[in-house]
Amino acid sequence: MTSQTGSDDPAISCRNVWQVFGPNAKTALADAKAKAGGDSDVAAQSLRDQGLIPAVQDASFDVHNGELFVIMGLSGSGKSTIVRCISQLLQATGGEILIEGENLVNATKARLIELRRRKLGMVFQHFGLFPHMTVTENVAFPLKMQGQNKADRIKRALEVIELVGLKGREDSYPRQLSGGQRQRVGIARSLAVNPDIWFLDEPFSALDPLIRRQLQDEFINIQATLKKSIVFITHDIAEALKIADRIAIMRDGKIVQIGTPTEIVLNPVDDYVREFSKDVAKGRHARVASVMQPATGADASGPSLRQDMTLEAALAECITQYDAVAVKDADGKVIGQVDPSVLAKALQAEET
Amino acid sequence: MMADDHSPARPGALSGLTPRTRAALVAVLVGAICLLLGPSLPWLVKWPDAWTIPAAEWIGTSLTWFLTLIKPVARFFSMLLGYPMEWANALFTGTPWPITIGIVTALGWFIGGWAMALLGLGGLSFVLASGYWLESMATLSLVAVSVPLALLMGGGIGILANEVPRIKSGLQTMMDVMQTVPTFAYLTPLLLLFGFGPVVGLIASAIYAAPPMARNVILGLERVEEDIKEAAIMSGGTRIQQLFLIEIPSAATQIMIGVNQCLMAALSMVIIAAVIGGFNDIGWEVLLTMRKAQFGQAMLAGLVIVVFAIVIDRMSGHLATNPHRHDKRVSLGIIAATCVIAALLWTRLPDPSQIAWLQPIADGLDSGLSSFTVANGAALDALKNGSMFYGLLPLRIGLDSAVLPFTWGFQWTTQMSLILYAAGIAIAIVLAMRGRPTLGLTLLCLIGVLETGIAELPWPFVLIGAGAIGWVAGGRKLAMFAVLMLGAILISGLWEKALLSLYLSGVSVLTCAVLGGLIGLLCAVSPLAWRVVQPICDMLQTIPLFVFLIPVLMFFQIGEFSAYLAICLYAIVPMIRYTRHGLINTPEDLIEAAVSSGATEWQTMFEVRAPYAAPTILLGLNQTILYAFAMLVIAALIGTTGLGQSIYLALGSADVGLGIASGAAMAILALVADRLVQGFADERRKALGL
Incomplete structure (x- = not known):
């Protein structure tokens, strides 16, 4: 079920994406942009002055097929907002979001449901497991939404559960699992429909350091075989450097630098990025x-x-x-x- | 520059007055003006009748017109509802009693094992033995029909509010009003719509029981973790799938709490609705025996209600909070066994209405009670009269009218008033000099209230006073709200009755606040005390309002004092609970910081725990006020004056206008009190950074 488009379209492409919170955000953004004449900082400032919150400001980047793209920033920098814009959990206030060339901003509800059932998978910071379902039921839920029959979806669910190393806990309820195990369920659920595009929103942040490292390693292994196009959100620079193909660093809603781990470490564009990599053993x-x-x-x-x-x-x-x-x-x-x-x-x- | 801006606070100087002091000063000034000019300008004290608008009549006329308009629909609806009610009644009263007891026991086992099974068995056996089996089953059949209705309505409203955020706050206000408007008040229009008969009780109880369900559905859905909702979206569910497959099941615990509250509210209302009669249920039985002064029987019937309430509450509560279920086969076995027993003993099964094993006890209680009241009549009267003459009456009509030679031994004179006021002013000045001007002025206000009496307060003072409190608690908006709302009562001509209601609920709330606060404090300090008090509180909160009237009637007959006691009994519980809860739940590190600073236990209590608990305690006070207003109307059955009485009278004479207007006035009083106390609680919480 991997992408068969074969075109040069990047898996994900964000063009001048804005997310503004507040009343009448759309018109306010259009006004501010018109007045600022192309300078997004000026536009953002004028929005702030009106009491609106520009959580994502003029973000543009591409994620290539099979690329692991990490968005890194402190809390409040807009990184979680931008992944929600891409996955359409939030409707972007301005700009275009293209998935394999298709602009999602104008997509119908039915089309979005279809995309989510076939193409997109997402892992959440606090797991988002359904408390009233067993591990298997949780993992099989997206397949149920696809309309697969019970036998097929159980079979597929068991496969993915084994992939994430949870064999033996199929009939447990989320409350009976440890944090690490819960996130394995979250990962398994997001992989159940074999999506082409995989969103991970701080998947390991809520875990203990040891468990976190273990899951990072397993995640790298899984990705090595599956080769998904990934948007991975984290606030941990070490995690970003460890797993990323490319990293985008965000600050106050703005992407300040995009580059490979090496570029980020050796050529930080400003003090903010330098500050991040300071504690990292560059060598x-x-x-x-x-x-x-x-x-x-x-x-x-x-x-x-x-x-x-x-x-x-x-x-x-x-x-x-x-x-x-x-x-x-x-x-x-x-x-x-x-x-x-x-x-x-x-x-x-x-x-x- | 800093120095210029910063003027040092000079105590006593006008420029240094805090908003609180200014508000208190305004209230004192208005009071003083009313007091001085009252004799020459009577309209300053008593709102002239000529200035009122006949609100009750207008409401009556327009509502009657409207109700007549929709009456055919309502009658049709009531006819429709008649069927399930008859079926339920036939089912509940027709099922042989061993089977009913067996089913409830089996259900108890399934829900909560041994404890719940025994509760069901014991509870229903008691009902059987009391001789009120058929009446109880009639009540239960009403509940059985009204609860599904309430669940559907409440669930629907809750889901609607969740799906359409724009109407959420509107719906919530509507439910606030539905729950503050006294239950009796909306019985009157329902009576007009549906005619006499049990259907009115059914519909009233469904209306009354829907809001708690809706609230819990809203709360439950709101509290579903954002990640879970998003996971449902990202799994590709449609909105309907997200809601019914994920969000509602995730909120199950909260929704079950709603079901529990819905059941209890429905039961309570079904019993209250008995006052309109027409159905031979247990509430009616209580009312009947109470009217005949057969207190033993009334007590027994009341206990049956309490038993029902406890069984329903504990079982549905257990269902909500404990997901563990017991073996179904045992339950089926119990039911099968009882069916067999019932079949074998079919011919010899005594008719439940012939069973009256507990009647001798009731009779004994009755005669024992009679002899007790006869023997201790003097002491009871002394207690009652003492509280009336030295406590309730002065607060109601003021020292100037209540102090008579006949009770106090001397006549209150104008001179005494002057001395009292002079003392008050002196104290206020002393306090102001010490930097506590607000306290001094408030004290002065209270002295004025005591001298004049709550029921005889001049209306400008009440309006401005409420406005001042509102201003301090929540700024201009709240002040406007309080003044406008109370102003509406004033011009509707229900002011005097409203003041009487205010007086009785005020006195009860004051008693509850002091006593409940002390008991709460005691329970916070001593776990042993809490172990004694907790089951009593649980009990008092499970008992339907109606039942509170029985014991107070037994000892103190009809009258204001009995009403006062009944209100206090019911309204004290939240005060105790919240006080203890607030004092107990101080963060551990605050306590440790206090202890390591060398604070003793009592110092920790008053310096750390109490201030931290203030918002919680204020919420308890808020609940106590709402409880008091709810009980006030019920207490009208045993003789109170004021709005409650009007509502009750309106019910008797099917006067929709008076009923609705008085109900609305009561709701306004409750809402204003609620908002004022909430305002203070919010302010405290903000000050503490919570």
């Missing part, structure tokens, strides 16, 4: 490629680095070197060089 996330310079005659026969090594590993490798060290690709070909002092400097930056 563990940035790769050698990000500090590599063109090869200008480094000794290819001496110790060498590979471009996909983390900075930490690279420094350990060439800690005793004074001269530039060659960087080779997987085939052993020299593709550049790194000066140990540059390496050390890149790692040091986080201390200041």
Whole structure:
């Protein structure tokens, strides 16, 4: 049931999405935008002055097929609002949201129900399990909505329950499960219809650190086999860096930077983003490629680095070197060089 | 710049007056003006009749016209309802009693195991033994028809409010009014619509019991976690699927609490509706025996009602709060066994109306009671008269009229009034000097009220006083609300009756606040006391209003004092509960902080627990006020003056205008009191950052 469109359309595309809370938000937004003449900050400020809340401000980004796109920000930054706009739990006040090229903002109710039954899956921070249903019934519920018969949906539910490692708890009720187990049910339910697009709204935030790490690892494994297009919301930079293909950082409703984990860590656009990555051990996330310079005659026969090594590993490798060290690709070909002092400097930056 | 803006508070100086002080000052000034000018300008004290509009007549005429218009529909409806009622009645009274007892016991087992089964068995056996089996079954059949109606209406309203948020606040106000308008008041128009007969009681009880259901449905649906609602949406459910497959089942516990409250309200109302007669049910039996002064029998019939209330309440309550069910097969076995017994003993089964095993006890109680009241008549009278002469009467008509040589031993003179006022002013000045001007002025107001009497307060003082309180509690809007609402009563010509009602409920509320507060405090301090008081509170809250009248009548006969006692008995419970609850539930870290600062237990109680509990206690007071107003109308049956009496009289003479107008006036008093106290509670909560 994976996407067969084959077109170049990104899985999700947000264009100039606004979400404004307050009375008559739509007209107020149109007015503010017209008056501001294209400057979204000015428009947002004028909305705030009128007592409205621009929770998402002019957000634009694409999520590609099979990409794990993380939206990161502090509480109140609008990250949960934007995922609700995409999943149409909230109707965006302005802008376009396209799923595989189809604009959802104008979609009918029936079309949305259809999309949710076939294409979209969502995991919630507080699990959102139905208290009056067993694990199996919970997981089978979206299939029931699809209109599948009982035998089929039970069969599929049991498959997904096994996938998330809950075999044996099929007949338990949510109240009888631990937090980690509950979120496994939430994940299983969201995967039951085999959606192409998967929303996860802070799925691990309500869990203990140990359980959180375990579920993150399992999540990465699941994604490695399923290759969904994912929007993943988190407030935890370490989590974002660990799992993301790309990260969007939000602040006060605005997306301030979009980039790969490495870009975010090594080239923060402003102090706000820098502040986030400050506590992160950069060496563990940035790769050698990000500090590599063109090869200008480094000794290819001496110790060498590979471009996909983390900075930490690279420094350990060439800690005793004074001269530039060659960087080779997987085939052993020299593709550049790194000066140990540059390496050390890149790692040091986080201390200041 | 800061220094310029910041003028230091100078006690006594006008510029430094807080809003509270200003409000109190205005009230005192208005009172003083009324007092001084009253003798020369009588309209300042008593609203002239010429200024009133005949609201009751207008309402009567227009309502009668309207009711006559829809009467055919109503009669048709009542005919329709007649069928299920007859069927239910035939079913309940026709089923052999062993089977009925067996079914209830089996149901008890299924819901809650041994305890509930025994409760059902014991309860119904008592009903059988009392000799009121058939009457009880008649009552039960009314409940059995009215409750499904109420559940449907309430559930429908609740879902509607949830689905259409725009009308939610409107619906909630409507339900507020439905529950504050005294039950007797809307019996009158119903009587006109549906004619005499049990259908009126049925419909009244359905109307009365629907709001609690609707409220709980709204609350339950509101409280369904956002994540659960969103998960239902994201699973691709249609709105109907989301509602019925996810949201309603998720709110099941709260909705079952609604069912419980609905059952209790329906039972209570069915019994009250007995006053219009026409149906041989247990409420009627109580009324009849009470009128014949057969208090033993009345007590027995009252106990039957109480037993019903307890069985219904505990079983449906258990159903709501405990999801665990017991083995169905045991229940089926019990029913089968009783069926077999009933079949075997078919011919020898005594007719339930012939059973009167407890009648001798009732007779004994009756004669015992008679001899007790005869033997202790002097003491009871002394208690009653003492409370009347030294407590109730002065508050009602003021010291100036109540202090007579015949009771107090001396005659109140103008001079004494002057001395009293002078003392009040002196105290107020002293308090003002010490930086407590509001307290002083309030005290002065209270002295004025005591001297004049609540029922004889000048109307400008009441209006402005209520407005001032409203202003302090919730700002200009609340003040306007209070003044306009009370003004409506004033010009409708029901003012004097309203003041009488205000007096009786005020005195009862005051008693409940002081006594209930103390008992609540005691229960907060001593778990042992709570273990004694809790079952009594549970009991008092389960008993239908009507039954409270029996014991007070037994000892103190018809009259204001009995009414006062009945109101207090009923209205004291929330005060006790909320006071204890507030004092007990102080956050642990606050207590620890106090203890580690070296506070003793009592210091912790008064310095930390009490201020923190203030909003909760105020809510308790609010409930107590509403309870008092509810009981006030019922107490009209045993002799009170005021609005309750008017409502009751209107019911007797089918005077729709008077009934509705008085009911509305009563509702206004209750609503104004409710909003004022709520305002204070909100203000306290905000001040505490809750």
